[in-house]
Amino acid sequence: MKGFINRIIENSFIDGPGNRMAIFMQGCNMACLYCHNPETQRMCTRCGKCLEVCETGALSIEEGKIKYNKKKCIGCDRCLEGCLNFSSPKYFEIESDELVKLILDNEMFLDGITFSGGECTLQTDFIVDVVKKVKKNSSLTAFIDTNGFIKEEDLNKLISCVDGFMFDVKAVNDDIHRTLTGVSNEVIFKNLKILAKTELLYEVRYVLVEGYNDNIEEIKGLSELLKELNDYTRLVLIPFRPFGVKTHLKNMLPFNREKYDIIYEEIYKILKERVIKKD
Amino acid sequence: MNVFEIISNTNIDYKEKRHLLAQAAENTLTYVNLSVKTEKHLKKGILCDIFEGHAPYRPRYILPDYEKFIKNGSEYLGIEPPKDMYEAVNALMIIYQYVPSITGYPVYVGQLDYILQKFVDTVSEKEARNLIKMLLINIEKTLPDAFVHMNIGPKETKAGRMILEIERELKKAVPNISLKYSKEETSPDFAKFAAEVALEIGKPYFVNHQEIKDILGENYGVASCYNTLKIGGGSYTLVRLNLKKAAQEAKDYNDFIENILPNVVDSLCEVINARAKFIVEEAKFFETSFLAREGLIDINNFTSMAGIFGLYECIELLTGLKLGHDDEATKYGEEILEKIKKVIDEIEGYGCFGTGGKIGFHAQSGIDSDIDVTAGVRIKIGSEPSIYNQIKTEGRLHKYFNTGVSDIYIFDKTARQNIDGVIKIIDAAMKSGIKVFALNTSDSELIRITGYLVKRSDVEKYNRGEALREDTVKLGAESIKNNKTLDRRVREIE
Ligand code: SF4
Numbered sequence A: 001m002k003g004f005i006n007r008i009i010e011n012s013f014i015d016g017p018g019n020r021m022a023i024f025m026q027g028c029n030m031a032c033l034y035c036h037n038p039e040t041q042r043m044c045t046r047c048g049k050c051l052e053v054c055e056t057g058a059l060s061i062e063e064g065k066i067k068y069n070k071k072k073c074i075g076c077d078r079c080l081e082g083c084l085n086f087s088s089p090k091y092f093e094i095e096s097d098e099l100v101k102l103i104l105d106n107e108m109f110l111d112g113i114t115f116s117g118g119e120c121t122l123q124t125d126f127i128v129d130v131v132k133k134v135k136k137n138s139s140l141t142a143f144i145d146t147n148g149f150i151k152e153e154d155l156n157k158l159i160s161c162v163d164g165f166m167f168d169v170k171a172v173n174d175d176i177h178r179t180l181t182g183v184s185n186e187v188i189f190k191n192l193k194i195l196a197k198t199e200l201l202y203e204v205r206y207v208l209v210e211g212y213n214d215n216i217e218e219i220k221g222l223s224e225l226l227k228e229l230n231d232y233t234r235l236v237l238i239p240f241r242p243f244g245v246k247t248h249l250k251n252m253l254p255f256n257r258e259k260y261d262i263i264y265e266e267i268y269k270i271l272k273e274r275v276i277k278k279d
Numbered sequence B: 001m002n003v004f005e006i007i008s009n010t011n012i013d014y015k016e017k018r019h020l021l022a023q024a025a026e027n028t029l030t031y032v033n034l035s036v037k038t039e040k041h042l043k044k045g046i047l048c049d050i051f052e053g054h055a056p057y058r059p060r061y062i063l064p065d066y067e068k069f070i071k072n073g074s075e076y077l078g079i080e081p082p083k084d085m086y087e088a089v090n091a092l093m094i095i096y097q098y099v100p101s102i103t104g105y106p107v108y109v110g111q112l113d114y115i116l117q118k119f120v121d122t123v124s125e126k127e128a129r130n131l132i133k134m135l136l137i138n139i140e141k142t143l144p145d146a147f148v149h150m151n152i153g154p155k156e157t158k159a160g161r162m163i164l165e166i167e168r169e170l171k172k173a174v175p176n177i178s179l180k181y182s183k184e185e186t187s188p189d190f191a192k193f194a195a196e197v198a199l200e201i202g203k204p205y206f207v208n209h210q211e212i213k214d215i216l217g218e219n220y221g222v223a224s225c226y227n228t229l230k231i232g233g234g235s236y237t238l239v240r241l242n243l244k245k246a247a248q249e250a251k252d253y254n255d256f257i258e259n260i261l262p263n264v265v266d267s268l269c270e271v272i273n274a275r276a277k278f279i280v281e282e283a284k285f286f287e288t289s290f291l292a293r294e295g296l297i298d299i300n301n302f303t304s305m306a307g308i309f310g311l312y313e314c315i316e317l318l319t320g321l322k323l324g325h326d327d328e329a330t331k332y333g334e335e336i337l338e339k340i341k342k343v344i345d346e347i348e349g350y351g352c353f354g355t356g357g358k359i360g361f362h363a364q365s366g367i368d369s370d371i372d373v374t375a376g377v378r379i380k381i382g383s384e385p386s387i388y389n390q391i392k393t394e395g396r397l398h399k400y401f402n403t404g405v406s407d408i409y410i411f412d413k414t415a416r417q418n419i420d421g422v423i424k425i426i427d428a429a430m431k432s433g434i435k436v437f438a439l440n441t442s443d444s445e446l447i448r449i450t451g452y453l454v455k456r457s458d459v460e461k462y463n464r465g466e467a468l469r470e471d472t473v474k475l476g477a478e479s480i481k482n483n484k485t486l487d488r489r490v491r492e493i494e
């Protein structure tokens, strides 16, 4: 079985417990204004735009497919900036067995693997295939980094084979959610509640974006909900940073630190050690 | 510099002048006797004695048995065996002034946690902490040399924890600290604390206790630049072979292995043995040292070290392959090291009783003046593969060395939030045969946050933003250097 992957980070300390291999899948079902990895959102339409901006000849078209020559690439990222389609000429297809081999070859260094993206759950069958094979041959754990916009069928498949979810909540208010992501958060909260009742909801993440979702009452509301749902899920508060952002938010300043600290203190009152501070 | 230039130089202080004058005096003698061919290798820079001087009168590295000193006191120094923490700390501060070495400062200050633990309960906890702090500050101020090295572990002790806590607070480069680390003996909690401290201040290094114990026995120490030697012993000398320069002499790989290597390694051993012999027979070191008279060192624990460096460039020159990126390259590396080791072991090492009569084999971790040549058997900076491949490659190469080999692994700051993950990698490195694992964090401010891929353009953008904020002085060389760290920081496959 084949999967589409934007990038693999072999050594990550921030994508779940312990040392993990983070696999960033290509493709997403949202379009967040503050997306830090917009080049992972869509599949390539082979429009050829990126070829025009690449100055090193690292890109070419062969049999209608974009070919990427890593050796020639100098990492200038012009192709990513030039792609109007929120895609990348660099993502690749990989056989699940090949990925499994890469993971198992490095098993001794790892606590586990994490699928991220993009929205990795769009490739649930691939993930399930990889996870089953990895688990058959090792004691590594598998985590899912998701925006929560998951089909019921896929969610069930994943619940039955992975060890944890890192779950983004982009906004509590549905209108703001629609503005920020392009979709309603109804399904997301439904899934959040389902997962909270399992033992798999490792953490919920919330990126604070000035003027959008930094209303303290809403964040408090989310915290109260988490407190009510279970006694273990951590809430990670992430301050917005403009890196990688492609929309008009790219000119926004990093989230104000003082404001961040105030919000953190308030949430700490509700969730205590369950709320996690980020630089 | 000639004697007058040293004396009249306004850039160096009194102590440094005295050191240079002693060196100048030593160098008025002719170099220890060498064959013509070996002199040629030295002149060409294929061999390098790291400025040890023409007529050595003390071993390069000495690891006195401080435990014995604390137990018996010293007749020569007029010191009774210490009875409490005050006396122990004082005794240590005194003896350090009497330990010779190549730099004039002791390169080994002992297994301080174990030594001090015996006295911790003779005073209150607060006093113990103050005394340890005083000792550490004293070492830093009176022995201001980056090669001064302290050991702790493998077992956790109260004193060991205090040492790390205080060092973390002092944040000084001196002394170096090595933690003898073993999954069996070091408590997970202490290991985690040590890793946390290392991510902050660059030390302690994690030493593969099991592996080194198997080679040298329980009684070993780590001194100077990752040299592993027997306590109560040391190394007469360290002469190093520049594998890159040696490779430049060869017609091809075969010529290198069959002709060049045996020839230069033979010369390497010749220089080493001539120097060791001079120390023992001409300078009569062991007859004049109170350390020897009082049994704090014993010639039976001594050895010499044959160092090598530039394996990366050597392989690249001869085969076109890149170490760390090519399994074939590692195989060539193994073959080269095996050959060197074989030639060394065919020659008798003068006075090398500490390592079975053969000269110790050491991967030398570089000196300031090395340009375009990589330390020891490390992978060239900026060309490191994924950390896993780096460890797997080097693990295969570390097995040949019995007197020291190391590498530094750079983690980004996110590691600080996930010490379990760091320990996982250290443990895997130990299993892969890495002998000394030094870790550090890149000082870059731009780090990955959860679920976010750092792109090069982000790094540049970040640096541009920084440039606006910071004054221009700080830019230039520093930032370029930092960029390099950034390059090696976030590793990934695309
Ligand atoms: S990566 Fe983007 S710009 Fe390039 S061909 Fe695909 S869709 Fe077009």
Ligand code: SF4
Binding pocket: A053, A054, A055, A056, A057, A058, A059, A072, A073, A074, A075, A076, A077, A078, A079, A080
């Ligand atoms: S980053 Fe993109 S545009 Fe730049 S050299 Fe590489 S492929 Fe070409």
